[in-house]
Amino acid sequence: EIxxxxxxxxxxxCSLIHNIVTQMVKLAQAKSTTMVSPALVETYxxxxxxxxxxxxxxxxxxxxxxxxxxxxxxxxxxHTVLEMFIYxxxxxxxxYRIQLLGHLHTLSNVPQTNHTQLHLxxxxxxxxxILGLSGTEVLxxxxxxxxxxxxxxxxxxESEELNKxxxxxxxxxxxxxxxxxxxxxxxxxxxGNIMQNTPLSWSSYTLASFPPTMAKFYSQFNSIKENKxxxxxxxxxxxxxxxxxxxxxxxxxxxxxxxxxxxFLCLLWKMLLExxxxxxxxxxxxxxxxxRALSVHLRTLADxxxxxFANSFGGQHVSKCIDALNDLIWKCHVITLDRLLLCLALRSxxxxxxxxxxxxxxxxxxxxxEFKNRVYEFVQENSPExxxxxxxxxxxxxxxxxxxxxxxxxHFQDISGQSIQHTYFPIYFxxxxxxxxxxxxxIIHRFLELPxxxxxxxSLLDQLGCxxxxxxxxITYLYxxxxxxxxxxxxxxxxxxxxxxxxxxxxxxxxxxxxxxxxAYMAYVQRQPDDIDWTPDxxxxxxxxxxxxxxxxxxxxxxxxxxxxxxxxxxxxxSLHVTCVELIALPVTPTIVGNNLLEVxxxxxxxxxxxxxxxxxxxxxxxLTALPESYWCVLNERILSMMQSPVLLNCHKQDPFHLMDxxxxxxxxxxxxxxxxxxxxSSVYHHASVGQISLLPQFLKEQxxxxxxxxxxxxxxxxxxGPFLQRLYIERTRIVxxxxxxxxxxxxxxxxxxxxxxxxxxxxxxxxxxxxxFTGDSVKAEIERIIRNFRPPLQLRLRFLTRMNIETN
Numbered sequence: 001e002i003x004x005x006x007x008x009x010x011x012x013x014c015s016l017i018h019n020i021v022t023q024m025v026k027l028a029q030a031k032s033t034t035m036v037s038p039a040l041v042e043t044y045x046x047x048x049x050x051x052x053x054x055x056x057x058x059x060x061x062x063x064x065x066x067x068x069x070x071x072x073x074x075x076x077x078x079h080t081v082l083e084m085f086i087y088x089x090x091x092x093x094x095x096y097r098i099q100l101l102g103h104l105h106t107l108s109n110v111p112q113t114n115h116t117q118l119h120l121x122x123x124x125x126x127x128x129x130i131l132g133l134s135g136t137e138v139l140x141x142x143x144x145x146x147x148x149x150x151x152x153x154x155x156x157x158e159s160e161e162l163n164k165x166x167x168x169x170x171x172x173x174x175x176x177x178x179x180x181x182x183x184x185x186x187x188x189x190x191x192g193n194i195m196q197n198t199p200l201s202w203s204s205y206t207l208a209s210f211p212p213t214m215a216k217f218y219s220q221f222n223s224i225k226e227n228k229x230x231x232x233x234x235x236x237x238x239x240x241x242x243x244x245x246x247x248x249x250x251x252x253x254x255x256x257x258x259x260x261x262x263x264f265l266c267l268l269w270k271m272l273l274e275x276x277x278x279x280x281x282x283x284x285x286x287x288x289x290x291x292r293a294l295s296v297h298l299r300t301l302a303d304x305x306x307x308x309f310a311n312s313f314g315g316q317h318v319s320k321c322i323d324a325l326n327d328l329i330w331k332c333h334v335i336t337l338d339r340l341l342l343c344l345a346l347r348s349x350x351x352x353x354x355x356x357x358x359x360x361x362x363x364x365x366x367x368x369x370e371f372k373n374r375v376y377e378f379v380q381e382n383s384p385e386x387x388x389x390x391x392x393x394x395x396x397x398x399x400x401x402x403x404x405x406x407x408x409x410x411h412f413q414d415i416s417g418q419s420i421q422h423t424y425f426p427i428y429f430x431x432x433x434x435x436x437x438x439x440x441x442x443i444i445h446r447f448l449e450l451p452x453x454x455x456x457x458x459s460l461l462d463q464l465g466c467x468x469x470x471x472x473x474x475i476t477y478l479y480x481x482x483x484x485x486x487x488x489x490x491x492x493x494x495x496x497x498x499x500x501x502x503x504x505x506x507x508x509x510x511x512x513x514x515x516x517x518x519x520a521y522m523a524y525v526q527r528q529p530d531d532i533d534w535t536p537d538x539x540x541x542x543x544x545x546x547x548x549x550x551x552x553x554x555x556x557x558x559x560x561x562x563x564x565x566x567x568x569x570x571x572x573x574x575s576l577h578v579t580c581v582e583l584i585a586l587p588v589t590p591t592i593v594g595n596n597l598l599e600v601x602x603x604x605x606x607x608x609x610x611x612x613x614x615x616x617x618x619x620x621x622x623x624l625t626a627l628p629e630s631y632w633c634v635l636n637e638r639i640l641s642m643m644q645s646p647v648l649l650n651c652h653k654q655d656p657f658h659l660m661d662x663x664x665x666x667x668x669x670x671x672x673x674x675x676x677x678x679x680x681x682s683s684v685y686h687h688a689s690v691g692q693i694s695l696l697p698q699f700l701k702e703q704x705x706x707x708x709x710x711x712x713x714x715x716x717x718x719x720x721x722g723p724f725l726q727r728l729y730i731e732r733t734r735i736v737x738x739x740x741x742x743x744x745x746x747x748x749x750x751x752x753x754x755x756x757x758x759x760x761x762x763x764x765x766x767x768x769x770x771x772x773x774f775t776g777d778s779v780k781a782e783i784e785r786i787i788r789n790f791r792p793p794l795q796l797r798l799r800f801l802t803r804m805n806i807e808t809n
Contacts, residue, residue, distance in 0.1 A: 010053070013047060013050060013053060014053055014056050016043075016047060017044070017047050017048075017053065017056045017057065017060070018056060020040060020043065020044045020047070021044075021056075021060055021061075021064060021065055023040070024036065024040075024044075024065055024077065024081075025064065025065060025068045027074070027077060028065070028068045028069045028072050028074035028077045029068060029072050029074075031072060031073070031074050032074075032076075033076060033423075035426045036077070036080055036426075038393040038428055039393075041080060041084055041428050042088075042392070042393070044084070045084045045088035045089060046088075046387065048061060048088075048089055049089070049090060049091075049564045049565070058089070058092055058093070058096060059096075061081075061085075062096050062099065062100070065081060066078075066081060066100070066103070069081060070103065070107065073110075073112055075112065075113070075115065075118055075423075075425070076423070076425045076426070078118065079117065079118055079121050079425040079426075080425075080426070080428060082121050082122065082125045083121065083427070083428050083429045083430050084428070084429070085100070085125065086124065086125050086128045086129075087429035087430065087434065088386070088429065090472075090564065090565055090566075090567075091564075091569055094133070094134075094137040094140070097129050097132065097133070097137075098129075098133075098137075098141060098154065100125075100129060101126055101129045101130065101154055102153040102154055104122050104125060104126045104129075105126070105153060105154065105155065105156050105157065106153070107122065108122060108156065108157070108158070108159070108292075109157060109158075114290050114291055114292045115291065115422075115423070116291045116407050116408075116409070116422070117407065117424065117425050118425065119291045119292060120291075120336065120339070120435075121425075121430070123159065123161075123162070123339070124338075124430070124435050124438075126156070126159075126162050127161075127162065127165060127342075127438050127439075128438055128472075130162065130165050130166050130169055131165065131169065131438050131441065132472075132473070133169055133173075134173075135172065135173035135174075135176045135177045136173075136177065138169055138170055138172075138173035139173050139174070139177060139179055139183060141154060154166070155193055155194050155197050156197065156198065157197050157198075158197075158198065158292065158295070159198070159295065160198045160200060160299065160346070161295075161342055161343060161346050163194050163197065163198045163200060164200055164346045165346075165442070166194070167191065167194065167200065167214075168206075168442075168445075170187065170190070170191075170214070171209070171210045171211060171214055171484075172480060172484045174187065174211045174213075174214070174691075175209075175210075175211050175483075175484055176480070176483050176484060176628075177689045177690075177691045177692075178629065178689055178691030178692045178694075178695070179689065179690065179691035180211045180212070180213050180691065181691070181694060183213075184213050187213060187214065187217075188213075188217055191214065191217050191218075195221070199221070200218075201218075201221075201225075201348040202218055202348050203348045203349060203350055203354055203449075204350060205350075205354065205449040205450055206348075206446075206449055207219075208449070209449060209484065209485065209488065226303060228303065228304075228306075228307040229307075231300070231303060231304055231307065232304070232307060232308070234261055234263060235263050235266045235267065235270065235304060238255075238261075238263050238266075238267055239267055239270050241254070242255070242267055242271075248281055251281055251285070252281065252284055252285055252288060255267075255285045256285045256288035256289050261300075262293070262296040262297040262299075262300045263297070263300060263304075264282075264285060264286070264289065264297050265294070265297040265298060265300070265301040265328075265334070265335065266297075266300060266301050266304045267282075268282055268328060268332070268334055269301065269304075269305070269324055269325060269328055272324040272325075272327050272328055272332070273320065273321065273324040276324075276327070278332050278334075280412060280415060280416045280418075283408050283409065283411070283412035283416075283420065284412075284420070286334065286408050287408075287409065287420050294335075298335060298339065298340065298343050299343055299347070301335075301340075301343075302340070302343045302344045302347050302357075303347065305321075305325070305344075305360060306344075306347070306349060306353050306356050306357050306360065307353075308321065309321060309356050309359070309360055310352060310353055310356045318363075319367075322360075322363045322364065322367055322368070323368075325340075325360075325364065326364065326367075326368045326370065329364075329370075330368070330370040330371075331411075332408065332411055333406040333407055333408050333410065333411045334408050336432065336435075337364070337371055337432060337436065338432060338435045338436045338439045340364075341361055341364065341365075341436075341439050341443060342439045342442065344357055344360060344361055345357075345361060345439070345442050345443045345446045346442070346446075354450060355450065355452065355453070358446065358447060358450065358453055358456065361443055362456050362459065362460065365460065365463070365464060366459060366460070366463055371432070371436075372463065372464075373403075374403050374431075374432060374433055375433055375464060375466065375467060376466070377399070377402070377403075378399060378431065378433045379433075379466045379467065379469055379470075381395060381398075381399065382395055382396075382399070382470075383510060384469055384470045384507075384510055385510055385565070387562070387565050393428070396427075396428075396429065396431070399431060400427065400431065403431075403432075405427070405431065405432060407422070409422045433467060433470070434470060436467070437467055437468070437470060437471055440460075440464060440467060441477055443460070444457060444460065444461075444481070444499075445481065445485070447460070448481070448485050448488060448489070448495075449485075449488070451488075451492075454492060454494075454495050457495060457498065457499075458495075458498055461498055461499070461502040461503075462502075465502035465503065465505075465506055466506050467506070468502070468503045468506035468507070469506040469507055469509070469510065471503070471506075472567060473567040474503050474504070474506070474507065474567070475504075475516060475567060475568075475574075475577050475578055475581060476567055476568075476577065477503070478499065478500060478503055478504075478581045479577050479580055479581050479584075481499065482496065482499070482500075482581060482584040482585060483580075483584065483627075483628055486584060486590070486628040486630065487630075490589070490590070493532045493587040494529060494530075494532055496584075496585045496587075497524065497525060497532065497585060497587070499585070500517070500521075500525065500581060500582075500585045501525040504516050504517055505525075511559075512559035513559070514557075514558070514559065515558060515559050515561070516578040516581075517578065517581075517582055518540075518543065518544060518547075518582060520536065520540055520543075521582050521585070521586075524587075532587045533587070534586075534587055534588075535587075535588055535592070536586065536588070536596075538596060538599055538600070538603065538604060541596045541597060541599070541600050541604075542600050542604050542607070542608075544579050544582065544583070545579075545597070545600050545616060545619050545620060545623065547575055547579065548572075548575050548576065548579060548619040548622065548623065549612065549615045549616055549619050551571050551572055551574075551575040552572055552615060552618075552619065553612070553615065556571045556575070558571060558574065558575060561574070576622060576623065576626055577626075579623055580623065580626045580627055583597075583623070583627060583631070584627065584628070584631075590627075590628065590630035590631045590634075591630070591634055593627075593631055594624065594627070594630075594631040594632060594633070594634035594635070595634050595638075597620050597623060597624055597631075598620070598634065598635065598638060598680060600616065600620055601613075601616060601617055601620055601676055601679070601680055602673060602676050602677070602680075604616075605676065610666070610669075613666065614679075617676075617679050617680055617682075617683045618683050618687075620680060620683060621680065621682075621683025621684040621685075621686060621687045622683070622687050624684050624687075625684055625687040625688045625689070625692060626687075629692075632684060632692075635680065635681060635684055636699055636703065638677060639677065639681065639704075639720065640703055640704070640707065642673070642674060642677055642716070643704070643707060643708065643713045643716060643717075644707060647659065647672070647673070647674060647712075648674070648710060648712045648713050648716055649709070649710055649712075649713075656711075656712045656715050656716070656759070657715070657759075657762075659672050659674045659675065660674050660675055660678055660715065660716060660719045661675065662675035662676065662678055662679040674716065678716070678719050678720055681720045682720070682723055685720075685723075685724050686723075686724070690731050690732055693724065693727075693728065693732075693735075694732055694735055696721070696724075696728075696735065696739060697735060697738035697739050697742055700717070700721075700739065700742040700743075700746070701742055704717060704742075704746065705742060705745060705746050705749065708746045708749055708750060709749070709750065709753045710750065710753070710754065711750055711754055711757055711758060711759060711763075713750070714746055714747060714750045714763070715759060715762075715763070717743075717746065718743070718763075718766055721739060721743070722766065725739070725770065725773075725774055726773075726774075729773075729774045736770075736774050736775065737775060737778055737779045740770055740774070740775050740779055740783075741779055741782050741783070741786075743767070743770075744767075744782075744783055744786040744787070745786060747763065747767075747786075747790075747794075748786055748789050748790065751789075751790050751791055751794055752789075752791075756793075757793070757794065760793060760794060760797060761797070764794075764797040764798055767798065767801065768800070768801070771801055780801075780802075783801060783802065784801075784802045787801065787802050
């Protein structure tokens with residue numbers, strides 16, 4: 001009966017989705033201006049979360065509904081489905097998101113999409129799509145068929161801001177996955193394609209956080225810095241023309257002429273600064289220029305504002321400048337706050353100008369009340385758990401009625417009584433507060449790049465941190481931020497605690513207790529601002545790892561969450577991310593954290609249940625590889641320390657294979673530290689990304705080979721390296737070749753240092769295995785060169801690997 005009921009529910013769901021899509025497709029084909037029912041849109045978006053009906057669900061949404069909308073140029077319907085996609089759909093597969101991003105860039109060149117409201121929605125969607133890409137998804141973009149067919153399809157042809165965010169996302173992905181050596185050629189080609197479309201320049205503060213390869217790429221381009229003094233003279237000259245010209249047609253023709261410098265927004269700001277009003281003729285010029293072209297004017301306005309503020313004297317004049325800019329946004333509705341702040345945050349200013357730019361951002365957000373009032377009311381009256389609400393749309397409409405989001409053509413009608421022909425699309429989910437959240441993410445990153453702006457981050461989080469209540473991926477954002485800026489934040493403990501406390505604290509009303517951070521860390525968050533003296537003991541780390549172990553064993557200590565709507569698809573991924581966030585945010589060095597994680601096994605095994613020790617080792621490896629390199633590199637130091645310990649330097653009376661057999665020795669309670677360390681190394685290298693494990697040859701060559709002397713040391717390294725040769729062979733064949741050469745060279749050093757080799761046969765068996773399973777004749781020349789230096793017993797046993805004539809007695 002239960003199975004029959006499940007089948008019936010499945011069929012009814014499929015039927016309902018089919019009927020909804022059919023109705024929306026008919027409306028799109030008819031280019032109907034009829035507003036789609038909010039209940040229908042909400043119902044459809046909730047049905048799309050069921051992954052078991054992908055063919056009718058998200059696949060049908062992408063291939064049937066969206067294609068019909070684009071083909072029939074049903075722009076109102078496009079606005080609706082884009083809103084639904086970014087505010088309602090969770091866990092959409094990466095290839096669909098990348099496909100949509102490519103379509104949006106293509107559509108942005110269509111003349112009909114040069115519509116103020118639609119253009120804003122398309123930019124917001126593209127922004128969220130790019131920021132939502134994980135490191136693995138970014139580095140896998142070139143594998144998708146759309147990217148292979150159209151390598152420039154994911155690059156905007158005109159938006160510097162979207163392309164800069166794409167580059168920043170790529171930098172984050174390379175740094176966090178350790179994939180820099182593996183992505184050089186593809187990365188440079190991709191960055192070159194971006195430079196062809198929109199030449200980009202970066203501040204030295206941002207470049208300092210880039211992977212070296214990307215920083216080197218941009219260093220070869222001499223960005224042309226605009227002469228700000230000349231910009232001011234040009235604006236003043238155009239403003240004089242505006243004042244002196246009297247014929248309306250001449251004014252419109254002159255200031256909307258294509259090819260003229262993009263200074264018109266600067267003129268509007270000066271009008272408000274000097275007259276507190278904008279001439280109605282200006283709105284007709286704005287309409288003639290078009291939304292897409294105004295993006296260039298906005299970048300010029302950003303540069304002009306920074307120059308004006310940098311050369312302003314007296315706080316009263318600065319306040320007046322901010323008021324004029326605020327009126328441009330909220331009174332005249334010429335530009336939106338989120339677009340202006342995004343543009344300012346991504347400009348490449350240096351020195352004093354960089355600080356002035358961030359000062360303008362801070363003043364726009366914290367001084368006027370227009371935006372803060374909207375934020376406070378929206379946060380107070382709404383919940384991010386939309387799936388639990390039946391009246392979301394009513395609250396949404398009530399908010400928009402109280403704080404209407406107007407555009408310049410509506411304000412023109414209010415002040416002049418005349419109208420400019422524009423179509424207004426219904427808004428189902430969006431508002432300025434929600435659109436601003438990804439912009440706030442970027443602004444905080446820019447503030448973090450300047451060491452002098454820590455107090456400003458505190459102010460922003462105090463005033464606007466409550467918006468993270470509606471962030472679709474708050475823990476992921478924290479994890480990415482702490483990971484990417486680990487070096488910059490390493491000595492800024494108060495700032496790290498503020499970031500974590502504010503963002504996690506914003507969700508206190510919607511999330512149950514202990515949903516993310518441990519009790520110990522929450523107690524640390526609640527301390528006085530100057531009280532950062534805390535060094536957790538080993539028991540703290542054992543409890544953190546215990547949460548992951550229990551979660552992996554389906555005994556999650558975290559409160560129940562509906563993962564269909566959560567930022568993570570399951571409890572295991574959730575537990576890993578919240579643990580990593582907490583560990584990086586601890587007020588201790590990465591070395592201390594890394595060593596304590598290893599000690600959870602090396603020392604804590606005395607208090608851990610012996611029946612599931614493998615689960616604990618697995619959890620430690622999972623956590624270490626998810627942390628920055630400065631945390632997991634302590635494993636290499638432990639390996640080197642173990643190699644130089646008496647156990648491996650003077651163990652002639654012991655069987656090294658017993659010392660290194662963790663499973664066998666653990667079962668009979670005779671395990672040693674060597675076995676635990678090998679098990680930990682196996683766990684780390686098993687979970688490591690390809691970029692992380694690709695550092696293995698360098699580690700062997702630069703750190704292991706100089707100190708290896710004994711046969712036992714060599715066997716120890718073989719126990720660590722051997723299990724991963726198959727993985728390396730599949731994922732990065734060249735690394736297997738490099739590791740093999742290093743093993744031979746280490747064996748040469750051991751052969752010269754030891755009187756005789758006790759375990760010559762097992763060693764040779766391994767080398768033959770590597771030859772016939774992985775390397776073949778690829779490194780035959782290098783191996784023969786090394787084997788010539790071996791002593792006769794070793795040469796004799798390895799004679800089938802070479803063409804050397806070795807006599808046998």
